[in-house]
Amino acid sequence: MSSSEQKYNDTIVKGFLISGLVWGVASMLVGVWIAFQMVYPELNFGPYFTFGRLRPLHTNAAIFGFALSIIFATAYHTVQRLCRVRIWSDKLSNLHLFLYNLTIIAAAITLPLGLNQSKEYAELEWPLDLMVVIWFVIFLINYFATIFTREEKQLYAAIWFYIASWVTIPILFIVNNLSIPVSWIKSYSVYSGVYDANIQWWYGHNAVAFVLTTPFLGLMYYYLPKHIKQPIYSHRLSIIHFWSLIFLYIWAGPHHLLYSPLPDWLQTTGMVFSIMLWMPSWGGMLNGFLTLTQAKEKIKTDATLKMLLVGLTFYGMSTFEGPLLSIRAVSGLGHNTDWIIGHVHGGTLGWVGMMSFAVIYYLVPRLWNTNLFSERLANTHFWVATLGILLYIVSMWVSGISEGSMWRAIDETGALKFPNWVQITETLKPYRLFRGIGGGLYLIGLLIMIYNVVRTILNSGSGFKEIDLRIGSKEEKVV
């Protein structure tokens, strides 16, 4: 047992990493399946495996199974090191891991059964919502107690992003999920109509902000400088982009409801703040990029660094596309089309996925005290995944813009050019097929990583030798 394992609790980090791998495969498998359902409706096996029931399973497993597992793994790993103390309570952290996985398993059963509240990314029925609240509170107590007992005075930037997430997620989750239970398996949202839509997209957009963005910025602020052994490029830039990001993000929700019956002033507020969000988002991206340039000559050889680079690139791209899509005129074309699906997946596969993979490649050898089984396989994973993402988003851009254009096409007499809906569906089929193939490649990349990770773990304890990525350091051969 290494000295770090005595001081810090790494078992919990391992637990959440493995959860992340399991739920990652599950979510992406379902994702690829439902992608092909969009081309071959025969793949709907009723009643439990139809698109309408599997799509929430895919999103919940990806966001709350995969992404959140990685978030918790990195949160436990970084908070102990940045505070220089062991996590406050091992027991609470184990309970957290257990109840968390229990909830995800229950979600994986109840969603195909059709038990859902039908609010996007908040589909789980009320008993499961209560379970989520319980383990989140357990986690919060443990996390903040660790911070309050810390031996390091300064709270490092990575921790800010985690704290902002922990504060916001419960507020979003509780307000949006308020509902009246009518039986053990059924409830109705207490809000109705336009209110409900407003609150749902305040939640929906900020789930993107505080589950899929801020924790991943937090992990970037820790693992990127750690990996290249160089400080973050600018502390000041992190201050300014942190505070502006968390302040502005909350306002952006109504851009999901442009041209809807939501009051106009709200729509405009949402649009204006979404456009302003571009700056703090790129502030984060630039801080990452400029940090990374300190080790740029290693990008060719280091898979982790490549993934961080591509992750940041996709972060920059999605946070440019987001404000663009929230402009009324652009939303007029893009809303409700495949373009949005492409946009979301640019963020999730590109930013969240790549950053997660980078962290897994960073953590697994250190946690299991051995070198990575194969750097070459990690590189293969990188290329397969990148190709997969590109196929996915490019086909969705083409599909979405075709879709939106065909809906609005009007001939000389003022009549709809494509009144027949199926004609549009048929036109989109090839692009949707390519989307499925892109997603499939991404899944294959993940499976390559899992093989690599399993082989690495089987070799555990053989000693880990770090590669020094500092400027001017001599290459060390990995045995």
Added chain:
Amino acid sequence: MNWFDKLLDWFSGFTDQWEKHGVKFTLYTTIAILAGGLFELVPPFFLSKTAEPIQNVKPYNALELAGRDVYQKEGCNNCHTQMIRPFKWEVDRFDPQHSYGKDGYSKAGEYVYDHPFLWGSKRTGPDLAHESQIQPSAEWHKTHLINPRDTAKGSIMPAYPWLFEESSIIDASKIADHMRGLQKIGVPYTEEDISSASSLLAGKTAGDALIAYLLKLGRDTAELSKSLQ
């Protein structure tokens, strides 16, 4: 030193202090995120426009509500929207008979009894907000639900034959409970509405209920519009 640097100096002057105090930092973070949330979530509750039903819009009866539950259960909202935007091409497509007069787009007052809202975010199939006016035939809907390819060749919608099977007959007492729940959060159901559940739902399958729901969508406002024309 230019003004931006000065601004940064001033700002980091106090954020630097917060970074050493966990409680302060968390508190100020909370304030930062609450500002926007409160600004956007609270005022709509005081705007009557978002809460008052358009004249003639009535709550779902027991059969329609049961159908709405089925719609929700099957996740129809993952592919069908229920919100028509104020564009000519959107109104023409989803209000072909011009049942709603000049402005066949969606209005806040149509949704006041919708717990939850079902606008959806992806329109893979057509919008259904005015389905009662676009396809009023219950028979057509049944054929379509059992196998969508029979009414629309090339459709990618899943088939839902089980909705019409014997095992899918709806338990009326459950729906009465659902109505009582909704009554508590402001849907103006009368005792008569609730007691009518057993007769409305007698022998009805989930599919029958779903069709009743689809034929309710847009009906009340279309009727109003026709009576005004």
